[in-house]
Amino acid sequence: MSPSNLKLRALISALTLAVLSLPVAAAEQPWVTKSNANAKLLLNVVAKYSPEGASALGVDGFDEQITDLSRDLFEPTNKDLRAVIAEMEKRLKAETNPKVRQDLEILIGSAKDQMRSNTLDRKYFLPFNDLTQTIFGVVRSTLDPRIPKERQKTLLVRLQKYAGLAKGHRPVTELANERLRERLKANKNLLGPYKGEVEQAINNSPTLIAGMKDLLAKSDLKGWEPTFAALEKQLTDYNAQVKAQILPRARTDHRLPPEVYANNLKQFGVDIPPQELIAKALMSFAEIRNQMNITAGLIARERNLPNADYRAVMLELKKEQIPNDKVMPLYAERLAQIEEAVRKQDIVTLPSRKALIRLASAAENARSPAPHMNPPRLIGNTGEYGEFVLTTGMAPDASGKSLAFDDFTHQAGTWSITAHEARPGHELQFAKMIETGVSTARAVFAFNSVNVEGWALYAEAEMQPYEPLDGQLFALQARMLRAARAFLDPMVNLGEISPEGVKGFLMDEVGMSEGMATQEMQRYTFRSPGQATSYFYGYQRLMETRQAAEVALRKKFNRKAFNDFVLAQGLVPPQLLRKAVMQEFVPAQGK
Known part of the structure; x- marks a missing residue:
């Protein structure tokens, strides 16, 4: 994959499915229910343009869908993100609950971050898709032994679509090459991926293909062999094309354009x-x-x-x-x-x-x-x-x-x-x-x-x-x-x-x-x-946040209470965590 779109990519790659038969999560508070309704606007965009990512996040209804590589998604994605931002900004003006307002600001910021990364990606880089790694990730997460057997069966549909064997679908390897040629025709000065990245992708491919085959063989899925045989040949040929066509265009300097690296840090x-x-x-x-x-x-x-x-x-x-x-x-x-x-x-x-x-x-x-x-x-x-x-x-x-x-x-x-x-x-x-x-x-x-x-x-x-x-x-x-x-x-x-x-x-x-x-x-x-x-x-x-709380509370500071409070906040960035600690935790502990 190309070097930007980092926030969504990091999120999707991190949130691998792990389904177990364990106690049900806590019941939603009313403000959480309202906030989640707002978040659905942005989740719908994720699901539309990255259904595999939506599945990994836990969004229902997308297990059989795959990313549409049959067309350039840059303008449609940004158009939908702009519409979501406008709607959430409208809701923000009318919202009075402070936590829901804060979440709306998080959602708007996330959408804007994604647009910024999309724009930088478009400006600088050729599209490079390590398809073998991507598809291995889908196979691995779907065939996780903790995933219900019925849900694992959806993988057969996805594999058929990847291989171009499903009605209305062409092999993703062909589509990825089309998008590459399309961008080269539009701008011959685009930077190729780093040479070390391409070489690693080529070297890893046989191991990943063997890993997919092993996972499928050990699963309870039936009739996967013909589809995988077609996909294996396509991926092998695709990686040979990567070696012949993309590797010579790969840049030998690993350094990113300064504004891209700065954006990476921000993401x-x-x-x-x-x-x-x-x-x-x-x-x-x-x-x-x-x-x-x-x-x-x-x-x-x-x-x-x-x-x-x-x-x-x-x-x-x-x-x-x-x-x-x-x-x-x-x-x-x-x-x-x-x-x-x-x-x-x-x-x-x-x-x-x-x-x-x-x-x-x-x-x-x-x-x-x-x-x-x-x-x-x-x-x-x-x-x-x-x-x-x-x-x-x-x-x-x-x-x-x-x-x-x-x-x-x-x-x-x-x-x-x-x-x-x-x-x-x-x-x-x-x-x-x-x-x-x-x-x-x-x-x-x-x-x-x-x-x-x-x-x-x-x-x-x-x-x-x-x-x-x-x-x-x-x-x-x-x-x-x-x-x-x-x-x-x-x-x-x-x-x-x-x-x-x-x-x-x-x-x-x-x-x-x-x-x-x-x-x-x-x-x-x-x-x-x-x-x-x-x-x-x-x-x-x-x-820094903990020390500020300790200074404020002195002998009243309780380490266990602080750590439990931090974990209960979710994956919020440091400035929001600091605010919550100083405005909620410290006053409550100081009584």
Whole structure:
């Protein structure tokens, strides 16, 4: 895909379906019902132009529909977005409920953001569709074992439409090539995708196709074989065309036009200039490094290690790799230990049900190499919850070389990643929204990486004091990485460091494996430029809000009450969270 449209793309890719037979979500408050009626205006536009995305969000009635690539969607999409904005601005003038007004402002802002991204995309870039990755994502989410069997059957219809075997449909591979030629004819000066992105898409394709076939073979679907055989040939031919036609047009300079990168940062929730972000992150990196050397020195003394430098101590600890068959049992044990500490220390309210953790498949490693959480649908949720997916390496490159991770399969490395992706991090964050009945505007359209990832990094920090020394060292390493991201991502996009320089720095100074450093470098340069900065910035903004509440309340400050309140707000951006804390939480606690 092309480099903009980030907010919707990030949202859709993040909100993977996860349907379970669990308790029903909280009943809607009247203001939420009214707000959700307003949000439906924007959801209808999402569903019209990205039905796969609408399904992933939980919107009913679109499971058999696919994105229409038979025509250029730029003008129709923006026309519909302008109409929605006009209607919501009209409703805003008449609305008196402050929460509904705030949600209308969120919805209007989201629609305007989407239009801005569409316009920049149109201005600068050739349309590049990694169709194999897109279709794999649809297959993976639909055939999730937690999805009802009846709903899984809709995948057969979608696959027939993708392959052009359904009445009124042509193969999506043909349509994507038509849109490419159409834009080339209109403007020969459009920028191609980054060369590394195209090469990675080509390299990943066989793994993703094999992953789709494996998922279908293990499913209960009948008669998928002829359709998939046609689609497999089409995708294979399409990727050969990508290699022959798009790769020669790919740009060798990974850097985005400055206004595109600035827009990326804004879409992810970073509202300060890149240079200011770099300065803040460099300072934080140095402070964390000092803390790491103190902790590493204590571990070296405890274990009689000859070198107390944090890099040397981490290398020693990473040698204690866990056998493959012991990885998941260890993560289950680690989660139980973290939950026990959360309850004992009154950090946040936890549910009684178990969190879900599993290993990624080879195809999932290719599609999304970093460990991640598959959140539940946030619309029409009936008690579904997310899952922590532990990835194990990079897909093979052009030479066939695979890069395994050693970062999360040693004892000390399991603490922070579990706190971040499971509890009290992402898994709890999304579960709380379901259980408290957050409005669609706050759960979906206020979504930005700053608020999501800021909470997860904050959750790591909350747990660090209750971990053993080796776990604390790698908790600090995780925080160091987020600070490094916040200066390396903008620096590489401003041309102040090379991609190889990024990779080398992460391996030498942060202590990452070559595989993890490679996927990090790819994240900054083409997978999602700007997104990696959101962890550090979100954590800083959340800590600022907490400290402001502590100053206001002093001895009346209650950590558990604060954390529960933050989670109940949904995925709102930092300025709205700060307002809620200071105007609602602080007065209520101060009584």
